[in-house]
Amino acid sequence: MTMNPDQRPLEVAPWVDTDRLPGLTPRAAARLRQCLEHPAAPRFTGRSGHRLTAQAVRQLHADKAAMQQPDPRWMATFLAHCRQQVPHYRHYPWHNDVSALPTTNRHDLSRNLTAFVPDDIDPAQLIAYETSGTTGHPLTVPSLPLVAARYHCFHERILSWHSIDLQSLSGDTGVMLVGDQQRCFTYASVLPYWDDKVLLKTNLNPADWPEPDARGRYIDACKPLLITGDPRSLSTLLSLAFSHRPAAILSTSMTLLQGLKDRLVQRFQCPVINLYSMNEAGPIAADDGSGNGLRLVQSTLRVEILDRQGKPVITPTDRGEITLTGGFNPCLPLLRYRTGDYASLTEDAQGRRYLQQLDGRPPVRYKTARGWLNNVDITHLLQPFGLAQYQLHQDQHGGLTLGVLGDADRADLERALSNAFGSGFPVRIGRLQPKADKLIQYTSHYPGAHNG
Amino acid sequence: MSEMQCGPSMHLLHQRLLAYPESPSPRGLDLLALLHDLVRRLDSEATPDALAALAGLPLCQAGTVESTVVDLDEAEFARLYQQYENLDAAALDTLEQETRTALDQHGLANINTPDQLKAETAEPPSALLQMTWLLADDAFTGATLFASDLVSLLCSADTLMAQAHPNRQDEDQREELIRLALNGLRLKAQGETDRQARDRLLMVSSTERARVVAASRAAEERAEAIRQALAEQRAREAADKYTRE
Secondary structure, eight states, X not given: OOOOGGGSOOOOOGGGOTTTSTTOOHHHHHHHHHHHHOTTOOOOOOOOBOOXXXXXXXXXXXXXXXXXSOOTTHXXXXXXXXXXXXXXXXXXXXXXXXXXXXXEEHHHHHHSGGGGSOTTSOGGGOEEEEEOOSSSOOEEEEEOHHHXXXXXXXXXXXXXXXXXXXXXXXXXXXXXXXXXXSSOOOEEEEEGGGTTEEEEEEEXXXXXXSSTTHHHHHHHHHOXXXXXXXXXXHHHHHTSXXXXXXXXXXXXXXXXXXXXXXXXXXXXXXOEEEEEEETTTEEEEEEOSSSSOEEEOOTTEEEEEEOTTSSBOSSTTOOEXXXXXXXXXXXXXXEEEEEEEEEEEEEOTTSOEEEEEEESSXXXXXXXXXXXXXXXXXHHHHGGGOOSEEXXXXXXXXXXXXXXXXXXXXXXXXHHHXXXXXXXXXXXXXXXXXXXXXXXXXXXXXXXXXXX | OOSSEEOOOHHXXXXXXXXXXXXXXXXXXXXXXXXXXXXXHHOTTOOHHHHGGGGGOXXXXXXXXXXXXXXXOHHHHHHHHHHHHHOXXXXXXXXXXXXXXXXXXXXXXXXXXXXXXXXHHSOOOOHHHHHHHHHTSGGGGGSOOOHHHHHHHHHHHHHHSSOSSOOTTSHHHHHXXXXXXXXXXXXXXXXXXHHHHHHHHHHHOHHHHHHHHHHHHHHHHHHHHHHHHHHHHHHSOOBOOSSOO
């Protein structure tokens, strides 16, 4: 039951809130207070905390050490746990090889989530993350404070690929999450596992700030070492006047297009890292600067690429649905979980594995006067325009609608698409409505669009 | 896709139980060693951790039950042997006669012949021992079995049926024992569908029927506890995470 705001007991100030921030040190409290009371600070709409006990922080450090040397038998242990502890998996045909076990998807989780929570998880310890997604299946992801903190270990690993050692960076503010939404849950917190640095979750919507220019002033005052956000919010960040340069920028939630990435790199002179992450599995893969795609980050997460029939794709360059087994959230062990996202999986000479051609949706092909163009071709076609975000739809008669976010020359865009599609395929350019957190980039109602 | 793996035929398993050997059943450490061997034979990847629970079985306790292996030092053996030699058969007869007379006076004498007494007091082997004998059949070696399932089945064997010592001459009890064993290993009898295997088990086993009802209730209660915990948590904020997904 949610209480009305006026029924809620009076809350203590965040910098003495040891319920949400157990073990809060004077240093952390001082840093937090400074960020919250800064004249340019935004209106924070919520409260949050790491909720980690001292024992959980110790466990996190142990996890980090264990990550360096993963148990080679982790998969057998994981499968045995699924078979014995997870109600939904218990009745699987376990006498078969794992590759013959059924797959699950977001719809399965959404419909009967409790059957996926292992019996050895104490419900009293659970925390919950809600996620809307684009598949029409809203989902509550059960988790633990320790699991949320484990994200940090993976972010550390990703940044190390870019020669950034998070622990050695000095500064009071560790991370600033930037959003750009009508309404957004925002808060300030501290990270006991990262030298008591401050975490700020902010909304760049000017309505949340004392005045629009306060946004830039606040960033310059807090000097966050990392800035994270979706491409749309990072695009807004580019429009703000401030001089601070973070050590790195992490882009999540949506495809980061090359044009926007180039502009961010040019402005901030730091690595801009595209991160593929989801509530169900945490960080899955990230750009490591090699140009090979997004490198898999979790050593105890098995990635399969499945075709439409649920069989592994035949050649490594084939795209298919990213399907996950394993992970680091003991409350939601994933067993052949079909993510609804599509990519190909390749391995380099050193055994590093990369997701390539990653798009959030099944492949779509578009009818042109000369035949078919697949969505990857469209990505290449639109890349030079540096769009922050776009969506292309082909209707059942072949007409094209391109929704764009960002300042692009519409006439140029129209010309590029008309040239690619040829006569008989009218092109309309509109403004993308920034309503959903994630959008389906490529859609089509043209007959045969999904049969490629 | 079928959830259950195909196991041996019911006929073969009935025959196997009927052929339970008359020789004394192993106890204590002998039994524990035998169970370890059995589980390892059926799941070559069985780990010591997976086998650990077997050591807690009452029948496997060293010292609390008689074992066929007794460690005696030479002096102790000599003393016991001497005691045995000294037993006076005539004195024993007298003692027995006194007892018979006492029983006679209460109208209780000669109800059973000594042979009858022996047959009736010799209990059938426990469900655990019968199940162990059953699973030792070569027919099980072809299936993909898991040590955890085997250990769990063996540890609960004596509580699965209404009778801790099922009468293997009784066809219904035999059928129940066999089907419980197959179910515990996620097997179905040869020629049966998953559905038939489940239905037939529920038909012969009242304890399984009760267990299914209780398990279903427990699962529903747990699901409700998780739903409630998540609903309460949704109303609050979760813990910090520094990327959006």
